[in-house]
Amino acid sequence: MKLRLLSLYPDQMNIYADRGNILFLQHRCEWRGIEFEVTRCGPGQRFDPANYDLLYMGGGQDRDQKAVARDLIETKQASMRAAKDGGVAVLAVCGGYQLLGESYELEGETIAGLGLVDLKTIREPGPRLIGPVSISVNLDGEEKVLAGFENHGGRTRLGQASPLGKVIHGHGNNGEDGFEGVREDNLIGTYLHGPLLPKNAWLADHLIATGLEHHHGERPELEPLEDSLETAAHEAALKAARKG
Numbered sequence: 001m002k003l004r005l006l007s008l009y010p011d012q013m014n015i016y017a018d019r020g021n022i023l024f025l026q027h028r029c030e031w032r033g034i035e036f037e038v039t040r041c042g043p044g045q046r047f048d049p050a051n052y053d054l055l056y057m058g059g060g061q062d063r064d065q066k067a068v069a070r071d072l073i074e075t076k077q078a079s080m081r082a083a084k085d086g087g088v089a090v091l092a093v094c095g096g097y098q099l100l101g102e103s104y105e106l107e108g109e110t111i112a113g114l115g116l117v118d119l120k121t122i123r124e125p126g127p128r129l130i131g132p133v134s135i136s137v138n139l140d141g142e143e144k145v146l147a148g149f150e151n152h153g154g155r156t157r158l159g160q161a162s163p164l165g166k167v168i169h170g171h172g173n174n175g176e177d178g179f180e181g182v183r184e185d186n187l188i189g190t191y192l193h194g195p196l197l198p199k200n201a202w203l204a205d206h207l208i209a210t211g212l213e214h215h216h217g218e219r220p221e222l223e224p225l226e227d228s229l230e231t232a233a234h235e236a237a238l239k240a241a242r243k244g
């Protein structure tokens with residue numbers, strides 16, 4: 001079996017070492033004897049969605065987002081839509097998540113997003129939404145918890161799209177409606193960044209299984225791994241979120 005990951009804007013959108021999430025996916029595949037291939041896709045580059053099973057876009061400062069937003073639409077929009085419609089797994093984090101939506105409005109300027117999912121982000125007056133966060137999520141018919149860290153000035157509001165989860169502790173999409181992230185088909189957007197996957201190994205395995213199903217046509221039963229460090233990281237993140 002083989003998982004083919006496309007890393008979008010790895011040099012521009014990788015704040016808080018989002019790169020580590022890709023390494024974590026790689027190790028969890030290789031420990032199970034699953035081949036893992038990463039392809040980088042930066043400004044000006046196009047991609048064929050038929051060649052990938054999992055797309056990853058990390059977070060970025062406002063200026064990084066501005067720099068990639070136009071390129072994203074010009075060179076990648078059609079492929080991104082085809083990938084989503086074709087069941088490719090997508091994980092977009094923080095700044096990447098915001099760019100999946102219709103637009104990101106800040107300081108009198110509107111950055112157009114990909115319009116892949118019905119959501120909008122606005123930088124409203126008020127403090128940045130920063131801190132440890134935990135959310136309850138139901139991805140495979142089972143209620144689970146994601147724990148992590150958020151740091152965003154933009155407030156995201158969902159239109160017709162469904163949230164990834166409900167906030168237990170922290171701010172979530174906008175600090176008001178109790179929702180966090182977005183989920184549609186096999187696409188996930190979230191504000192939880194930095195080592196999201198090492199702290200939530202179950203989400204990494206969900207993405208791996210979804211990607212392998214896309215490539216091989218059948219959802220595999222993944223071999224369990226020795227996860228004592230990952231469990232400890234998850235517990236520590238949960239504890240931090242409870243303390244606020």
Ligand code: GLN
Nearest residue numbers: 059060062094095153154
């Ligand atoms: N620039 C965006 C915001 O502040 C996203 C930040 C991030 O990716 N950390 O809302």
